[in-house]
Amino acid sequence: MSVQENAFAHVKLQELNLNTSSLLCDCQLKWFPQWLIDSGFQHSVNVSCAHPDWLSGRSLLSVDAGDFICDNFPKPQIKLHPETTVALKGMNVTLICSAGSSSDSPMYTAWRKDSEILYDAKVETFARYYKNGLELIEYTTVLNLFNVNFTDEGKYQCVITNHFGSNYSSKAKLTVNVMQSCM
Incomplete structure (x- = not known):
């Protein structure tokens, strides 16, 4: 699963509940952790990476920005x-x-x-x-x-x-x- 950049740009979210361990933590998701923090939603989400393998199981919020890379493409x-x-x-x-x-x-x-x-x-x-x-x-x-x-x-x-x-x-x-x- 991935979240497209600016997915929430045109909605005024008051609350975001997200619970997944299936995130594709590649370069296209690099924006998301900082957006969660800037929007104040970091405490209402429980999200972790499924791919790449070396990030599997890690909380999205604990992944360094430099680790969001696109060296392969698991999504078709x-x-x-x-x-x-x-x-x-x-x-x-x-x-x-x-x-x-x-x-x-x-x-x-x-x-x-x-x-x-x-x-x-x-x-x-x-x-x-x-x-x-x-x-x-x-x-x-x-x-x-x-x-x-x-x-x-x-x-x-x-x-x-x-x-x-x-x-x-x-x-x-x-x-x-x-x-x-x-x-």
Whole structure:
């Protein structure tokens, strides 16, 4: 779990209760301990790091600012986004999305159409392990749309999740056209 910088910028919090031992204590969370202190919430939170391993179990407030580093990326990072596509009615369409992670935490994939999860989608998922200086697991998810029709038009997006959080691809628009017959 992570907390995005300025997540509370537009709300006037009077109280913050946070209890988690699942924080991703990397460079993107460096701002949070000082914000908790400056906002007076350091006594109402019980938060500790889950990653990186050498900070696991440590209270967020006891971690030195210099220890919040980004030398790996356990939360999935989208590497390949699905592409906007124009197809003829009746064609098959394939949308591809890939993400990588330095964590061995299992990754789960889902596809959305117009922000709604596609539960009955025809999806293939592949995992590949790399070791090239940095250990990396890459997941590729392929959405197959067969015999497309106008009801398939919309904006498609993949979501890839593991223990450290979720990441969302950019949205790819599918447009379905009809071939005009010449008579």
